[in-house]
Amino acid sequence: MASQSEQLTAAEISRLAGVTRATVSNWRRRHPDFPQPSGGTEASPSYDRRRIEAWLAARGRLPARSSRDDLRAHLHGRTPCEAGAVALFTAHLAGLDARKRAQTATLDDDELTAMYTQAVSSTGPGGSGHVDVPATLLRSAADVTHEEGPLAVFDVLEEHTDAPLGIRGTHLTPEVLADLMAGLATSGGPRVRSVLDPACGSGRLLAATAAALTPGAGVHGQEYRPVTAAQAKTRLAETAPKVSVDVRTGDSLRHDAFPGLHVDAVVCNPPYGDRDWGHDELALDTRWAYGVPPRSEPELAWVQHALAHLAEGGHAVLLLPPATASRSSGRRIRAELLRQGALCAIIALPPGLAVPHHIGLHLWILRRSEAGRPGQDRVLLMDASDEAAADEPSGQGRTSDTGRLHATVLSTWQAFVAPTEFTEVPGTARAVPTIDLLDDLVDLSPARHVRTAPMVTPDAALRDVLELAERLKADVAALTEASEIGPLASAGEASRTWRSATVADLARGGALAVHRGTRAASADTPPTDLADRPVLRARDLLGGTRAGGDTRETRLADPVVIEAGDVLITQVVGPQGVATRVAGDDDAGCLLGNGVFLLRPxxxxxxxxxxxxxxxxxxxxxxxxxxxxxHQLVASRLRVPLLPLDEQTAYGQAFRKLHDLRASARNAATCADEMADLMATALSSGALLPHGAELP
Incomplete structure (x- = not known):
């Protein structure tokens, strides 16, 4: 039997051949000479690498072997400790210039091993320690680093690891948010020459902040996973080579790697919902200057940890769940933050910018008061939750919308910290006196404080209501027309029956092709001609909207371009079944997103x-x-009646009318809700008067 390192799973075969897993499954069924499994289990078989490569080569399916492929092959079957050792070695290579990286690939085995030993010994406290690693594995990592850069090694390591991305509530910080948080942390105060991220993850947020600093600035990070800490160090070496970088491994709350360090700025996207953050063992910790965080409030522990590392006058920017601003268990700490002038601003963001996507997260901006100077007596509360949707009529304006969000938030913050008096932005931002927030709840949710004033003038409210009323009449008329589904006839005493075939049978016969959108295992960028195309997601199908995904946030394996006439269907089956539609001109040219099937007849x-x-x-x-x-849909099992094309057309016209009926009903319901909400707001705020009411 082949060794584990010589075995390939179906997923690895698909990556090797550059096809989908469904294609590999088709090869197994349709080609009798496809190699038989040589290991694994019945549910998840594995195959001999040499036989698979020979089979693919005979059919011209084996692409030129890259250094990444060699690294994947050498990593196969390796332990997490060995993967961590490769990460440390790669982080060491990232600190070398291009000439020394090229020389590394020419070293013999003993010299490579000696360089690896030096890399491990330089990690300092919290490192993962020395692990024996074959020189061939180190050489593969060096080759990838030389040809594609050190971050490409971590793309392969992410494919290799079995650890879930969201372990302990940690998630990547999207570039949009990383840039915004970096802008907030480095503006509105003295020049920043040092920064700390105590939960830096792979270093995206810390790198965005470091890029805004002057050469020689001190950049510090801590991450409890050794491989991810090495990735952060590598990213910083690549994106901000002129700053001084110190990334250490360990749990920041339990084992602070930087005791006594005070920096000009702290940025952090801490893990959320982590009840095992060390509440019992840290009850007497000196960092809790604003109160001991309850077990259910780990986010307030991170807030105080950030404040403890700020120098006088420094700012901290944290990305936190919205419940942190309102949970009753944290009201005492929130009140103390207000009393001591540590809290400067809370900014509510739109949903969908970061995980969890269904929730609009909050940005907290905090400040360490300078000795002899009182803290802020006002807090900026900003509700930008509607900002990204304001200019998105087509669902394809994500890039420009997030750029507008960045500019709006940053300009509002800079206006707040300017010497001049801050001017309220009705319905969006207010500078609220601290005393007004110190009530029984200490609820700091921005919407509660900035949505109290009318958002429109009375004349504008009347105009908007009348426009919505006309739109609702048109939608109701369209719904009435759509309900005319045409003449139908009874099938008689018994329902009609017909022969049918499965989608898999139809695909084998060439009547249709089946594709499924899948998320890429690595962060490879899509081809240039596809990079700016919107992605049709399952949520777009469910909501009946245009494609609204972004290839920068939704990495796709084998991108499929949608064509007019394609049948789109969601993979997850909900209580109401699946969402389906036939692609029209609006969908044509978009990319097929994760969790969506495409049937191309x-x-x-x-x-x-x-x-x-x-x-x-x-x-x-x-x-x-x-x-x-x-519940997951298996598209290949769906059955389709075998009818002549003219009968299919008759059925198709009827199904299309049903689709129009659903769309008209959805549009009318949406418009009715929007009109009712606007009228209720306008009436209750005094902007509009009902019939019979008069001004005093």
Whole structure:
């Protein structure tokens, strides 16, 4: 039997050949000469690497082998400790110039091992310690570093690791938020010459902040996972080579790697919802100058940890869940932050910018008061939760919208800290006196304080209500028209029956092609011609909206371009079944997102609306669904009647009318809700008067 390092899973075969896993499954079924499994289990078989490579090469399916492929092969079957050793070695290479990196690839085995030993010994306290690693593995990492840069090594390591990305509530900080937080941390005060991120992860936020600093500035980071800490160190060496970098490994709350360090700025996207943050053992910690954080409030522990590391006059910017501003268990600490002038601002962000995507997170800006100078007696509360959606009529303006969000938030913050008096932005931002926030709840949610004043003038409110009323009339008229579904006839005493075939059978016969959007395992960028195309996500299908995903946030494996006439269907089956639609001109050219199936019919053999209607039928979906807690659709099991094209067209027209009926009903309901909300706000705020009421 082949050794574990010579075995390939189906997923690894798909990466090796540059195809989807579904294609590998098709090869297994359709080609009798496809190599038989040589290991693994019945549910997850593995195959001999040499036989697979020979089979692919015979069919011209084996791409030129890259240094990444060699590194993947050498990592296969290696332990997490060995992967961590490769990460430390790569972080060491990142600190070398291009000439020395090129020389590394020419070293013999003993010299490579000696360099690795030097890298491990230089990690200092909190390092993972020396682990024996084969020189061939080190050489593969050196080759990737020389050809593609050290961060490419970590892309391969992320494929290798089994640890979930969101362990202990940690998630990557999107570039949009990293840039915004860096801008907030480095503006509005004295020049920043030192910065700390106590939960730096892979270093994206810390690197964005370091890029704004002057050469020689001190950049400090701490991360409890050794591989990720090495990745952060590598990213900083690549993106900000002129700053002084010190990234250490360890749990910042339990084992602070920088005791006594005071910096000009702290940035942090701490893990949220982590009840095991060390509440019992840290009860008497000197960092809790504003109160001992309850077990259920780890975010307030991170807030105080950040304040403890600030120099006088320094600012901290933290990304926190919205509940931190309002939970009753944290009101005493929030009140003390207000009394001591440590809290400067809370900014509510739109949902979808970061994990968890369904929640709008908050940015907290804090300040360490200078000796002899009182703290802030006002707090900036800003509700930017609607900002990103304001200029998105097509669902494709994400880049410009996030740029507008960045500019709006940053300009508002700079206006707040300017010597002149801050001017309130109605419905968006207010400078609230501290005394007004110190009530029984100490609820600091921005919407509670900035949405109290009318957002529109009375004349504008009347104009908007009248416009919505006209739009609602048009939507109701469209709904009435759509309800005319045309003449139908009874099938008689018994329902009609027909022969049918599965989608898998139709695909084998060439009547249609099946694709599924899948997320890439690594952070490879899409081809240049696809980089700016919107991504059609499952949520877009469910909401009946245009494609709203971004290739920078949704990395796709094997990007599929949608064409008009494609049938789109969600993979997850909800209580109401699946969401389906036939791609139109608005969808054409977009990329197929994760969790969406695409059925591309041959128009000479299958009518797309006929296909969409039958594959989304409840009985059909039910028999093609698997899973217990989360129900997943297996598209290949869906059945389609075998009917002549003219009969398909008749059924397709009927299914299209049903689609129009649902869309009209959704539009009318949305418009009615919007109009009702606007009228309720305008009436309750005094902007509009009902019939019969008069001004005094």
């Amino acid at each position: 041959d128009p000479a053999r299958l009518n797309p609306w006929f296909l969409a209607g039958f594959v989304s039928a409840p009985d059909n979906v039910s028999q093609a669904t698997t899973g217990s807690s989360t």
